[in-house]
Amino acid sequence: MSGYYKDFWRRFLNNRLAAAGLLLVIVLFVLSVFAPWITPFNPDRIDAWHVLLPPSGTHWFGTDELGRDVFTRVVFGAQVSLKVGFVAVGIAVVVGTVIGLVAGFYGGWVDSLLMRLVDIMLCFPTFFLILAVIAMLEPSIWYIMMIIGLTGWMGVARLVRAEVLSLKGRDFVLAARVLGASDLRIIFRHILPNALSPVLVSATLGVAGAILTESALSFLGIGVQPPTPSWGNILTAGKDYIEFAWWLSLFPGLAILVTVLSYNLVGEGIRDALDPRQKK
Amino acid sequence: MTDLLRAEGVEKQFAARGGGMFAPHQRLMAVAGVDLELNPGETLGIAGESGCGKSTVARLLTGLIPLSGGRVTYQGRDLAALSRAEMALFRREVQMIFQDPFSSLNPRMRVSEILAEPMVIHGIGTEAQRRDRVDFLMNRVGLLPEQLSRFPHEFSGGQRQRIGIARALAVSPKLIIADEPVSALDLSIQAQIINLLQEVKRELGLGFLFITHDLSVLRHVSDRIAIMYLGRIVESGSAEEVLEHPRHPYTEALLAAIPSVDPKKRRKHAAPKGEIPSPLAPPSGCPFHPRCPYAEERCRVERPDLVEKDRPGHRAACHFSEKLPR
Numbered sequence: 001m002s003g004y005y006k007d008f009w010r011r012f013l014n015n016r017l018a019a020a021g022l023l024l025v026i027v028l029f030v031l032s033v034f035a036p037w038i039t040p041f042n043p044d045r046i047d048a049w050h051v052l053l054p055p056s057g058t059h060w061f062g063t064d065e066l067g068r069d070v071f072t073r074v075v076f077g078a079q080v081s082l083k084v085g086f087v088a089v090g091i092a093v094v095v096g097t098v099i100g101l102v103a104g105f106y107g108g109w110v111d112s113l114l115m116r117l118v119d120i121m122l123c124f125p126t127f128f129l130i131l132a133v134i135a136m137l138e139p140s141i142w143y144i145m146m147i148i149g150l151t152g153w154m155g156v157a158r159l160v161r162a163e164v165l166s167l168k169g170r171d172f173v174l175a176a177r178v179l180g181a182s183d184l185r186i187i188f189r190h191i192l193p194n195a196l197s198p199v200l201v202s203a204t205l206g207v208a209g210a211i212l213t214e215s216a217l218s219f220l221g222i223g224v225q226p227p228t229p230s231w232g233n234i235l236t237a238g239k240d241y242i243e244f245a246w247w248l249s250l251f252p253g254l255a256i257l258v259t260v261l262s263y264n265l266v267g268e269g270i271r272d273a274l275d276p277r278q279k280k
Numbered sequence: 281m282t283d284l285l286r287a288e289g290v291e292k293q294f295a296a297r298g299g300g301m302f303a304p305h306q307r308l309m310a311v312a313g314v315d316l317e318l319n320p321g322e323t324l325g326i327a328g329e330s331g332c333g334k335s336t337v338a339r340l341l342t343g344l345i346p347l348s349g350g351r352v353t354y355q356g357r358d359l360a361a362l363s364r365a366e367m368a369l370f371r372r373e374v375q376m377i378f379q380d381p382f383s384s385l386n387p388r389m390r391v392s393e394i395l396a397e398p399m400v401i402h403g404i405g406t407e408a409q410r411r412d413r414v415d416f417l418m419n420r421v422g423l424l425p426e427q428l429s430r431f432p433h434e435f436s437g438g439q440r441q442r443i444g445i446a447r448a449l450a451v452s453p454k455l456i457i458a459d460e461p462v463s464a465l466d467l468s469i470q471a472q473i474i475n476l477l478q479e480v481k482r483e484l485g486l487g488f489l490f491i492t493h494d495l496s497v498l499r500h501v502s503d504r505i506a507i508m509y510l511g512r513i514v515e516s517g518s519a520e521e522v523l524e525h526p527r528h529p530y531t532e533a534l535l536a537a538i539p540s541v542d543p544k545k546r547r548k549h550a551a552p553k554g555e556i557p558s559p560l561a562p563p564s565g566c567p568f569h570p571r572c573p574y575a576e577e578r579c580r581v582e583r584p585d586l587v588e589k590d591r592p593g594h595r596a597a598c599h600f601s602e603k604l605p606r
Contacts, residue, residue: 172387175384179401179451
C-alpha cells in the first residue's frame with residue numbers, strides 16, 4: 001500500500017466520529033447480509049398468540065400486530081435499505097460521471113447542452129417527480145432504485161465536470177496528448193482516476209439520501225410493498241398502534257436515524273481525510 | 281540538409297474576454313508571426329520574459345493547440361496535412377518536457393506505468409521488452425529500478441524531472457521540446473538536469489528546442505538562440521554571437537539582468553526598465569520602444585523587420601542596432 005492511502009486511512013481513523021460511523025456501517029452491513037442466521041425468527045411468520053408483545057428477552061424489539069418479531073423485520077429491512085441505497089447511488093454515480101466527463105472534456109455546445117439538462121433536472125422537486133412516476137408504474141423495489149438513481153445524478157455530474165475542467169489543462173494531460181494518447185485513454189487513464197475523490201464523498205452522502213427517500217416512499221405505501229419488510233413500511237404499520245405499542249415505531253425509526261447518520265459521518269470523514277489542508 | 285522542424289509565420293490569437301458580460305471580445309496576439317527552424321541534432325534556445333509567447337510557441341510546434349496563421353512543417357511536411365499514420369509517427373518522434381515536475385506526472389500512476397505508457401500507446405515491444413526498456417531508462421536518468429513501483433509524490437522535484445525526461449526518451453524521439461525544464465528546480469539541481477539533458481542529447485543526436493527565461497542557462501546548452509518579445513522574435517543567431525554581441529537592446533537588457541560575479545563586467549549593459557506591455561494593447565511601431573534606451577521617433581511609428589546585421593545568420597529587429605556597443 002502506498003503512502004498516499006496510508007495517510008488517508010490514518011487521517012480518516014483519527015477522526016473519531018468518522019471511525020464510529022464506519023464501524024456502524026460495517027455492523028449494518030454484516031447484519032443485513034447474515035440476517036437469516038442472526039435471528040431465529042422468520043420475518044413473515046404470523047403468530048396470532050404473540051401479538052403486540054413489548055420488548056423482552058425473546059423478542060428484543062417486541063412483536064407487531066400480526067405477531068411477527070420486530071427485530072427480525074428491522075434486520076431484514078436493512079437488506080432492502082442497503083440494496084436501495086447502493087444500487088440507486090450506483091446508477092446516479094455512473095450516469096453523473098459519464099455526463100460530467102463528456103461535458104467537461106469536450107466543452108463547447110456539448111457542455112452547454114448537458115449542463116442545461118442538469119439545470120432542468122434540478123428544477124423538478126425530486127420527491128414529487130418520484131411520486132408521479134411511481135404512480136404510473138407498479139410499486140417495485142427495482143423501479144424505486146432506478147428512479148432515485150435517475151433523479152440523483154446531477155450533483156455528481158457537476159462535480160465531475162468541474163474536476164475535468166481543472167485536470168484537462170494540467171501538464172500530465174498535455175504530456176499524454178503529446179505522446180499521442182487517444183481521447184478515451186486520456187479520459188479513463190488520466191482524468192477519471194484523478195476526478196473520483198469528490199465523487200466518493202458525494203456517493204457516500206448520497207447513500208444516506210437514497211435510504212431516506214426509500215423509507216419515505218415505503219412509509220407512504222408506494223415503496224416496498226408488505227409483507228416484504230422495509231423500515232418505512234414497518235413505520236406505517238406502527239403509526240396505528242403508537243399509543244400502546246411504541247416499539248413498533250421506535251426501532252425502525254432509530255434504524256433509519258442511525259444508518260443515515262453513520263453514512264453522513266463516513267462521507268464527511270472521507271472528505272476531511274482527502275483534503276489535509278482543511279485539518280488544523 | 282533538410283530541417284527537422286520549421287515554423288513559417290506562425291501566429292496564435294486568443295479571444296480575451298472584455299470588461300463586462302456584453303463587452304466585445306478582445307483579441308490577444310500571443311504569437312505574432314514567428315519563423316523558426318531546427319536542424320537534426322541541433323539545440324535551439326528560445327528566451328524571453330514570462331508572457332512573451334514562448335510556451336505558446338512550444339504548444340503550437342507540437343500541434344497541441346491549433347494555429348491561427350502560418351504553418352509548421354516536420355521533416356518538410358505540413359503538420360496540418362499529416363495523415364493519421366504520419367501524425368502517430370510525429371507524436372512518437374517529437375516529445376516534450378514540462379516546466380512543473382509536480383504537475384507533469386499523473387499522481388495516480390506508478391512510475392513503471394508512466395514510463396511504459398508511451399510504448400503502450402505506440403504499440404512498441406512486448407511487455408517483457410517494455411519492462412527492460414523501463415529499467416534501462418531509469419538507470420539512464422540516474423534513478424533506481426527499485427523505485428519503479430512508487431508514485432510520483434514520493435520523489436523530489438529533481439527526481440520527478442528525471443522521470444519526465446525518461447518518459448520523453450521512452451520512444452526514442454528525434455526532437456525534444458523542453459519548456460522551461462529547469463525553472464522550477466533549485467539551482468544545484470538545475471545544473472544536474474542540464475547536464476543530463478546534454479548527455480542524452482549527445483548520445484542520441486537529438487534535436488532540442490530549449491525554452492527558458494534564463495539566458496545563463498541557454499549559454500550552456502544552445503547552438504543557436506532566438507529571443508522573443510511580445511509574440512515576435514526580435515533577435516536570432518548563433519549562441520555566441522547573440523550572447524557576446526547582442527544587436528537588439530532587449531537582448532542587451534536581458535543579459536544585463538544576469539547577476540555576475542565579476543565586478544568589472546557588471547552594469548556594462550543597460551538594465552531593463554519598466555514592465556512588459558500588455559499584449560492586448562501592444563505599442564505602436566517597435567514593440568520594445570517604450571522600454572528602450574535608444575528609442576527615437578522612428579521607433580514609435582515603424583516596426584523594424586528581422587534582418588541580418590553585421591554577421592551572417594545574425595538577425596535582429598532594430599532600427600538602431602549600430603548604436604549598441606560591439
